[in-house]
Amino acid sequence: MAQQHLEPTDPLSGHVGPATGDALAGYLRSQATEFLRALRQHRDSGGAAAGAEDPVDAARALRRSVRRISSSLHTFRPVLDPDWSESLRPELAWLSGTLGMEHAYESRLERLLLALHRLSGAVFPAQPRSVGTTPAPAPDRGNLTVGAAKAGALLDRQLTLARTRAHSTALQALGSSRFHAVADHIAVLASEVPLTATAGTTDLRPMALAAQERLEDAVTALPLVAAGNPYNAEALVHGLSPDPSPHPQDAPWHQVRLLLRLHRYAREVLTSGVDVRLLTAGQCLDRHRDASEAASAAAAAARTPRIAPATAYALGVLHADQRHEVEAARFAFQQCWQKQAVST
Amino acid sequence: MAQQHLEPTDPLSGHVGPATGDALAGYLRSQATEFLRALRQHRDSGGAAAGAEDPVDAARALRRSVRRISSSLHTFRPVLDPDWSESLRPELAWLSGTLGMEHAYESRLERLLLALHRLSGAVFPAQPRSVGTTPAPAPDRGNLTVGAAKAGALLDRQLTLARTRAHSTALQALGSSRFHAVADHIAVLASEVPLTATAGTTDLRPMALAAQERLEDAVTALPLVAAGNPYNAEALVHGLSPDPSPHPQDAPWHQVRLLLRLHRYAREVLTSGVDVRLLTAGQCLDRHRDASEAASAAAAAARTPRIAPATAYALGVLHADQRHEVEAARFAFQQCWQKQAVST
Numbered sequence: 001m002a003q004q005h006l007e008p009t010d011p012l013s014g015h016v017g018p019a020t021g022d023a024l025a026g027y028l029r030s031q032a033t034e035f036l037r038a039l040r041q042h043r044d045s046g047g048a049a050a051g052a053e054d055p056v057d058a059a060r061a062l063r064r065s066v067r068r069i070s071s072s073l074h075t076f077r078p079v080l081d082p083d084w085s086e087s088l089r090p091e092l093a094w095l096s097g098t099l100g101m102e103h104a105y106e107s108r109l110e111r112l113l114l115a116l117h118r119l120s121g122a123v124f125p126a127q128p129r130s131v132g133t134t135p136a137p138a139p140d141r142g143n144l145t146v147g148a149a150k151a152g153a154l155l156d157r158q159l160t161l162a163r164t165r166a167h168s169t170a171l172q173a174l175g176s177s178r179f180h181a182v183a184d185h186i187a188v189l190a191s192e193v194p195l196t197a198t199a200g201t202t203d204l205r206p207m208a209l210a211a212q213e214r215l216e217d218a219v220t221a222l223p224l225v226a227a228g229n230p231y232n233a234e235a236l237v238h239g240l241s242p243d244p245s246p247h248p249q250d251a252p253w254h255q256v257r258l259l260l261r262l263h264r265y266a267r268e269v270l271t272s273g274v275d276v277r278l279l280t281a282g283q284c285l286d287r288h289r290d291a292s293e294a295a296s297a298a299a300a301a302a303r304t305p306r307i308a309p310a311t312a313y314a315l316g317v318l319h320a321d322q323r324h325e326v327e328a329a330r331f332a333f334q335q336c337w338q339k340q341a342v343s344t
Numbered sequence: 345m346a347q348q349h350l351e352p353t354d355p356l357s358g359h360v361g362p363a364t365g366d367a368l369a370g371y372l373r374s375q376a377t378e379f380l381r382a383l384r385q386h387r388d389s390g391g392a393a394a395g396a397e398d399p400v401d402a403a404r405a406l407r408r409s410v411r412r413i414s415s416s417l418h419t420f421r422p423v424l425d426p427d428w429s430e431s432l433r434p435e436l437a438w439l440s441g442t443l444g445m446e447h448a449y450e451s452r453l454e455r456l457l458l459a460l461h462r463l464s465g466a467v468f469p470a471q472p473r474s475v476g477t478t479p480a481p482a483p484d485r486g487n488l489t490v491g492a493a494k495a496g497a498l499l500d501r502q503l504t505l506a507r508t509r510a511h512s513t514a515l516q517a518l519g520s521s522r523f524h525a526v527a528d529h530i531a532v533l534a535s536e537v538p539l540t541a542t543a544g545t546t547d548l549r550p551m552a553l554a555a556q557e558r559l560e561d562a563v564t565a566l567p568l569v570a571a572g573n574p575y576n577a578e579a580l581v582h583g584l585s586p587d588p589s590p591h592p593q594d595a596p597w598h599q600v601r602l603l604l605r606l607h608r609y610a611r612e613v614l615t616s617g618v619d620v621r622l623l624t625a626g627q628c629l630d631r632h633r634d635a636s637e638a639a640s641a642a643a644a645a646a647r648t649p650r651i652a653p654a655t656a657y658a659l660g661v662l663h664a665d666q667r668h669e670v671e672a673a674r675f676a677f678q679q680c681w682q683k684q685a686v687s688t
Contacts, residue, residue: 116584118577118581119580119581119582119583119584119585120582120584120585121581121582121585144584145584145585147584148584230574230575230672230675231574231575231668231671231672231675231676233462233665233668233672236463236661236665236668237462237463237465238463238464238465239463239661239665240460240463240464240488240489240491240492240658240661241463241464241465241489302653302654302657307653308653309646309651309652309653309655309656310646310656311653312653312654312656312657312660313646313656313657313659313660313663314584314660315657315660316656316657316658316659316660316661316662316663316664317580317583317584317660317661317663317664318660319657319660319661319664320660320661320663320664320665320668321577321580321583321664324575324577324580324664324668327575328574328575328577331574331575332575
């Protein structure tokens, strides 16, 4: 199963032997070029220019290339200059984390407001908003109970504040000397990849295979039998736990999400084909992560002092709803992974 | 499928032709005898004598026979004296409803307290209590958050009060002249069943078949495709609805539960075999009804004035948890019913 995924599959590439450091150099150069293009786009759009959708797209493109470069540095470490890659990786992790926060808060709020409306039996069109533009119209609360409306307003206040802070932090980061140093490194990477002397003749496949095996081992350790049994009620087991961080059960799934991404990006270096099932499995784990964090945000909002009981009740329903989303995402991942195991 | 269920299957009965009014008379006589035995047992145990488990068992046996007599009067109406059966049926419904309330409140409280402990990550041994005996020990709240403990105490207070009232009502009912009239009717039934003149040669199977068809039609009208799709999030769609009775979606399932019971009891008249799959399907619908009512009780408790936000939050989580139990029970019913349809 492992090997067949790692052969080059693009008949147009003319690439018949095993992929070596040259394939990695090509991949890194193109990702670095993507990064520089997104950075230019971001600067041209003025960061947060009124009415521009571009900075959001540009920030997404920046994160996208940073993730891929960072992953490749990790998976294909043996063929890269160790000093260079070891110094660059933490900087890329910092950048990726800093740039991702604003979007995370925004989509978390959107997910929670959608859920509140769904739970109220109302259909609520999603209203993505961009920071720095005119305020979005207030969501229609006509169909909500007082509790649901107040819970929505509280979450809106808390997550919008967090998002605004994340936006400022990201803008500061993009203007910092630390960022300029990273950007300079990536600019060099666009033309010259610091490979080791033997990289040109080193087969990349064992490294990619190791990434795949790390993923498979981690998946094997997941409680997939329980997850494949619908309505197992596992995800809400600590829904009312006095423990302030009650969901260690989510951690192995988050870990698999990261390992799956490493595997997927390693495949991109070696083959040009897209594995739709890997994408689907990754989407299940993204949903798992998003629901897990949304559930935590609802629980955190419920700890706000002096809220009304009706608000707290709505937040309790919302928390449980998102924990069931967590359980549903695990079920979907199990179904997807099982199909994958059978068909390959 | 229908006919094969309705043939007598007990080789010991020696009954080779189709079942007629005589089979019904035998069934009704034995149920009436059961009723009288349970009533005697109930009186001997002093109704609510200290330390006796008997009144609970006796009340259950009373309800059990009342349900079966009432069902038979309905399904096999054409072979029974119409005046007699039409006057007795509402009395049996009153009796069954009155006797069932105490048990319903007791098991609802038990279900909700178990769920609160499960949601707190604690394992909580069920503590069934009998009314009128010494107070049960307070459940261990060591592992609960303040909110969960307060929610549990509030539910305990409200449902214990309701249960105590239901107990008094049932005791009053058992001492009423209305009850004595019903008991006299049933005492007569134990020896003499008021059949119509032609009942002895009337085939009961078309009547039983009609009961089965009413069940099958009602099941066909259920949203079974959605129910068979795990994590469809249907049951919580009105979890925060401002509508005070937000769960009309439960009604068709409750109706199927009643029709399934009618079908099962009609089969008891005709065959001595037990259909395990019918029992299982019925248990799924019992679970559906219990979870639906427990969810309503949690929502009602959350409307108590002046509760703490932490209490309301815990009740919100609990409500959502029980609505997911509703969804899980529908899924289980769908799976059970599908197997039934395939295998017969």
